[in-house]
Amino acid sequence: MSQGGCRLNGGGDSQEGGWQSGPRRGVITVEDLDSFSEDQLPDSSEENDAMEEEEEERLLHYWQDIGRVHQVNVPQEMAAPIQQLTTNVENTQDREKVPFTLITRKEKCGETLYEKRHYEKANWACVVVQEPTYEQSICLGFMKLMRYICQQNSSGEYLGMTIPIVTVVRVDDSRSVLSREVTVAYYLPRQHQVQPPRPQDPSVVVQEWPATIIYSRPFRGVTNELSILNQFHTLAEVLESPDLHLRGSFIVAGYSSPAAANRCNEIWFLEQP
Structure with missing residues (x-):
């Protein structure tokens, strides 16, 4: 961090x-x-x-x-x-990243407009949070996940930090208002994927997410309601068929601590079956 x-x-x-x-x-x-x-x-x-x-x-x-x-x-x-x-x-130079296969990348003038990736099914520790602001929700959700990662699990051991920490965000039909309820999730490291340690906190739940194709666009800076909506609409604009991927929810992927001022983030749209 x-x-x-x-x-x-x-x-x-x-x-x-x-x-x-x-x-x-x-x-x-x-x-x-x-x-x-x-x-x-x-x-x-x-x-x-x-x-x-x-x-x-x-x-x-x-x-x-x-x-x-x-x-x-x-x-x-x-x-x-x-x-x-x-x-x-x-003490760890390279934190484990959520593995994916790059399908294609679209660029313009050296800028990455978006990447199309394939993610395999995997276990994630998830916590649902509903606070007055998006920033409050991700901070509280991240603290709950920190406790789980740091010994408050059935193994009693530090599980290891992975990136990104992702937040599932929902929008209304007008795509202009974020839901107060978000899901903050942590990818279980490779050695814990087969048998994920059980959380001590009942609000933290381990879920197996299915394999999926996502469209990702990077951005830097703070993640608040305004910046996320701006990035959401930017990715929708550069996709050829955005309506195929916007079904009420999307993901904000954070590669930096919520305490970092100039965070490294991505917006993810999930390809719908």
């Missing part, structure tokens, strides 16, 4: 990007160490625990700042999942 311009050095009294920096530590010289007895030397395990707790709190405060922008409460209990997910993602 992106940490934006936030720094983890903990020096001075500055504040940047919602992170609170800690007090400046004194410098210990070699001569000082020579003069210490073993009892006076700092306990490295205690110091490591303190540093981990401090970093956990910083991450939580950062997400709470993001949450306040979208009027979403990020409770204290999210500190451990946020810390674990962030640590595991940072």
